Amino acid sequence: xxxxxxxxxxxxxxxxxxxxxxxxxxxxxxxxxxxxxxxxxxxxxxxxxxxxxxxxxxxxxxxxxxxxxxxxxxxxxxxxxxxxxxxxxxxxxxxxxxxxxxxxxxxxxxxxxxxxxxxxxxxxxxxxxxxxxxxxxxxxxxxxxxxxxxxxxxxxxxxxxxxxxxxxxxxxxxxxxxxxxxxxxxxxxxxxxxxxxxxxxxxxxxxxxxxxxxxxxxxxxxxxxxxxxxxxxxxxxxxxxxxxxxxxxxxxxxxxxxxxxxxxxxxxxxxxxxxxxxxxxxxxxxxxxxxxxxxxxxxxxxxxxxxxxxxxxxxxxxxxxxxxxxxxxxxxxxxxxxxxxxxxxxxxxxxxxxxxxxxxxxxxxxxxxxxxxxxxxxxxxxxxxxxxxxxxxxxxxxxxxxxxxxxxxxxxxxxxxxxxxxxxxxxxxxxxxxxxxxxxxxxxxxxxxxxxxxxxxxxxxxxxxxxxxxxxxxxxxxxxxxxxxxxxxxxxxxxxxxxxxxxxxxxxxxxxxxxxxxxxxxxxxxxxxxxxxxxxxxxxxxxxxxxxxxxxxxxxxxxxxxxxxxxxxxxxxxxxxxxxxxxxxxxxxxxxxxxxxxxxxxxxxxxxxxxxxxxxxxxxxxxxxxxxxxxxxxxxxxxxxxxxxxxxxxxxxxxxxxxxxxxxxxxxxxxxxxxxxxxxxxxxxxxxxxxxxxxxxxxxxxxxxxxxxxxxxxxxxxxxxxxxxxxxxxxxx
Numbered sequence: 227x228x229x230x231x232x233x234x235x236x237x238x239x240x241x242x243x244x245x246x247x248x249x250x251x252x253x254x255x256x257x258x259x260x261x262x263x264x265x266x267x268x269x270x271x272x273x274x275x276x277x278x279x280x281x282x283x284x285x286x287x288x289x290x291x292x293x294x295x296x297x298x299x300x301x302x303x304x305x306x307x308x309x310x311x312x313x314x315x316x317x318x319x320x321x322x323x324x325x326x327x328x329x330x331x332x333x334x335x336x337x338x339x340x341x342x343x344x345x346x347x348x349x350x351x352x353x354x355x356x357x358x359x360x361x362x363x364x365x366x367x368x369x370x371x372x373x374x375x376x377x378x379x380x381x382x383x384x385x386x387x388x389x390x391x392x393x394x395x396x397x398x399x400x401x402x403x404x405x406x407x408x409x410x411x412x413x414x415x416x417x418x419x420x421x422x423x424x425x426x427x428x429x430x431x432x433x434x435x436x437x438x439x440x441x442x443x444x445x446x447x448x449x450x451x452x453x454x455x456x457x458x459x460x461x462x463x464x465x466x467x468x469x470x471x472x473x474x475x476x477x478x479x480x481x482x483x484x485x486x487x488x489x490x491x492x493x494x495x496x497x498x499x500x501x502x503x504x505x506x507x508x509x510x511x512x513x514x515x516x517x518x519x520x521x522x523x524x525x526x527x528x529x530x531x532x533x534x535x536x537x538x539x540x541x542x543x544x545x546x547x548x549x550x551x552x553x554x555x556x557x558x559x560x561x562x563x564x565x566x567x568x569x570x571x572x573x574x575x576x577x578x579x580x581x582x583x584x585x586x587x588x589x590x591x592x593x594x595x596x597x598x599x600x601x602x603x604x605x606x607x608x609x610x611x612x613x614x615x616x617x618x619x620x621x622x623x624x625x626x627x628x629x630x631x632x633x634x635x636x637x638x639x640x641x642x643x644x645x646x647x648x649x650x651x652x653x654x655x656x657x658x659x660x661x662x663x664x665x666x667x668x669x670x671x672x673x674x675x676x677x678x679x680x681x682x683x684x685x686x687x688x689x690x691x692x693x694x695x696x697x698x699x700x701x702x703x704x705x706x707x708x709x710x711x712x713x714x715x716x717x718x719x720x721x722x723x724x725x726x727x728x729x730x731x732x733x734x735x736x737x738x739x740x741x742x743x744x745x746x747x748x749x750x751x752x753x754x755x756x757x758x759x760x761x762x763x764x765x766x767x768x769x770x771x772x773x774x775x776x777x778x779x780x781x782x783x784x785x786x787x788x789x790x791x792x793x794x795x796x797x798x799x800x801x802x803x804x805x806x807x808x809x810x811x812x813x814x815x816x817x818x819x820x821x822x823x824x825x826x827x828x829x830x831x832x833x834x835x836x837x838x839x840x841x842x843x844x845x846x847x848x849x850x851x852x853x854x855x856x857x858x859x860x861x862x863x864x865x866x867x868x869x870x871x872x873x874x875x876x877x878x879x880x881x882x883x884x885x886x887x888x889x890x891x892x893x894x895x896x897x898x899x900x901x902x903x904x905x906x907x908x909x910x911x912x913x914x915x916x917x918x919x920x921x922x923x924x925x926x927x928x929x930x931x932x933x934x935x936x937x938x939x940x941x942x943x944x945x946x947x948x949x950x951x952x953x954x955x956x957x958x959x
C-alpha cells in the first residue's frame with residue numbers, strides 16, 4: 227500500500243478552495259488543516275487496514291481542538307478482499323474514534339465486491355466519470371449478514387447520498403431501485419426507495435408520491451458509473467478525471483494525492499545536496515547517492531538544490547531518474563534555499579514536491595550555446611522544441627501546469643490563467659492548449675512573468691500561485707514540519723565517500739593526462755628493461771583511467787574493448803608482423819579513439835557541445851602524448867649515463883655498456899638503413915633469445931633483429947632475409 231501526505235487549508239466541502247495562506251511576516255502556514263491520502267491495494271488485508279488506522283488516528287490527534295475536520299482520502303482500486311478485513315476497517319472509519327476526520331473515497335476505476343462496501347462507509351465519494359461502483363455480490367447476491375452490516379453502516383447517514391435502498395440494489399440483483407419525489411409544494415424531497423418501500427408509501431394515504439424514476443430494474447446488476455450517479459445526484463459528491471482534479475475539488479496542493487510511502491509508518495530519509503554547476507561527474511555522484519539510498523530502503527529523499535544550472539543532458543537525466551523514483555516507492559522533495567535556475571529548475575520539476583525559501587527563485591531554463599565569437603547565444607528551435615517537450619512531460623508526471631514549465635525555456639510563450647467552465651477550477655495554459663480544450667476552459671489574464679522576450683523566473687510566492695511549488699518554507703525546521711518528520715530527525719547532506727572523492731579527482735582533465743601519459747611512458751621503459759613490473763604499472767594507470775571514467779559516466783565496455791583491440795594490433799605489429807603497416811596504424815587509431823570516447827558522452831542536446839568537449843579532450847591527450855615523446859627523447863639520451871639504470875637496460879650476453887661511444891648507444895655511429903641493406907644474405911648467431919625480437923651478432927656487430935617466425939634460441943645460427951626500415955629480419959639457418 228502506498229500513501230501520500232499533505233497539508234490542506236480549505237473549508238471542507240467547498241469546491242476549488244484556496245490553498246493554505248501564509249503569514250507573510252513569519253512565513254508560517256496559517257490555519258492549515260491536516261490531511262492525508264492513502265492509496266489502498268486491490269486486495270485489502272490486515273496490514274493495509276492497520277496503516278489506514280495509524281494515519282486516521284494521527285489525523286484525529288492533529289485535528290483535536292480545531293474548528294474544521296482533518297481529511298482522509300482513500301483511493302480504492304478493484305480487487306478481491308476478505309470481508310473480515312473490510313468489516314473491521316469500515317467499522318473503524320464510522321466510529322467515534324475519528325470523529326474529527328472526514329473520510330473521502332476516490333474511485334478511479336471499476337470497484338465492486340467488498341471493496342465497494344468500504345467506499346460506502348466513507349463520508350463522501352468522488353468517482354471518475356467512467357468508473358463504476360456497486361455490485362456488492364460480484365454478479366450474485368451478497369450474503370445477508372454482510373449486506374445487513376453495510377446497511378447498518380449507511381443508517382448512520384455518514385454519506386447522505388447513500389441509503390439502505392441503494393445498498394439493497396447494489397447487493398441483490400433481484401431488487402428494484404427507484405427514485406421518487408415525496409410530498410408537495412415547498413416540502414417536496416427526493417428519495418431513493420425499493421419497490422416494496424414504494425408500495426408501502428403508495429398505500430399510505432398521507433404520502434404524496436410523484437416523478438417515479440427507475441434507477442435499477444429487477445435482475446440487473448446494481449452498479450452506477452460516476453457520470454450517471456452525478457446526473458442522478460446519488461451516491462457521489464463529485465466527479466474527477468484524475469488525482470489532480472480531486473486535489474482541486476478539496477483545495478489541496480497538486481502534490482497532495484501522490485503516493486507517499488512515508489505515511490502511516492516511520493519515514494527513512496536521505497538528504498542529498500545538489501550545489502554548483504551540474505556536469506557529468508556531479509550527475510554520476512548524484513546517481514550513486516540515489517542508488518545507495520534506495521538500496522538502504524529509504525522512502526523519502528530530500529534534494530537541497532542550489533545551483534545556477536549546467537549541462538542540459540545531465541540535468542535531464544537526473545530529473546527523469548528522480549521522477550521515476552515514484553515507481554520504486556520513494557517520495558522525492560526539492561528544497562531550494564536560494565536558486566534553482568536552468569538545469570537545476572529541470573531537476574526540481576522531477577521531484578514530487580518543491581519547497582522554496584521565501585527569497586529563493588526558480589526558472590530561466592532557456593538553452594544556450596557558445597557562438598562563433600565565443601559569446602553565449604540562444605540555442606536553435608530544434609533544441610528548444612526538445613526541451614519544451616521534456617519540461618511538459620515532467621510537469622504532467624507531477625501534476626503541474628505544463629504551460630508554466632514550458633515558459634521557463636521559451637521566452638516568447640504566453641501563459642494564461644484559466645478557469646474550468648463547469649467547476650471553476652483554476653489552472654494555467656497556453657493559447658494553443660485553451661483552443662484545443664474546445665470551450666472547457668475560460669481564458670483569463672496573462673501571467674505577467676511569462677511576458678514576451680522573457681524566460682519565466684519566479685519567486686517562492688508566485689511559484690506557489692502558479693502551482694509548481696508548495697507554500698514557501700522559512701528553513702529546514704519548517705520543512706521538517708511540513709513533511710511530517712520528527713523534530714529531532716537530523717537533515718544532513720550525504721557526504722562524499724573516499725571513493726567519490728577519488729573518482730572526482732581522477733576525472734579531472736589534468737588527472738586524465740597524467741594517467742595516459744604515465745601509462746605510455748611506463749610501456750616505453752618496459753621495452754627497455756623488460757622487468758614486467760613497469761608493464762604492470764602501465765596497465766594499472768590505464769585501468770584507473772577507465773575505472774574512473776566508468777564511474778564518471780563517460781565510458782562503457784565498448785571503449786575498453788576498443789582499447790584492448792588496439793593494444794593487440796600494436797603487439798602484432800611489434801612482435802609478429804615486422805614493419806609498420808596496417809596493424810600499427812589501426813592499433814594507434816583504436817587506442818586514440820577509445821581514449822577520446824572514454825572522456826566524454828556523445829549525443830548531447832546542446833549544439834556543438836560534443837565537438838567543443840572533444841576538442842578539449844584531444845588537446846589534453848595531445849599534451850600527454852607530447853610530454854611522453856619529450857620524456858622518451860630525454861630517456862634515450864641520458865638513461866645510459868645513469869649507473870643504476872645502465873645496468874638494467876637489456877643487452878646481449880657479453881656486451882658491455884660502459885663505453886657510451888659504442889655504436890649501439892651513440893646515434894652518430896649507428897648503422898643507417900643503406901648499410902643495413904648490405905646485411906641481407908649474411909649469417910650470424912642470435913645473441914639473445916628472439917621472442918621474436920632481440921639482438922644478433924652478425925660479422926662481429928650486434929644488430930637489433932626480428933624473427934620472421936617463432937622464437938629462436940640464443941646462440942642459434944640465423945640468416946638475414948630482409949630489411950624494412952631500421953628492422954633487420956632474420957630466420958633460423
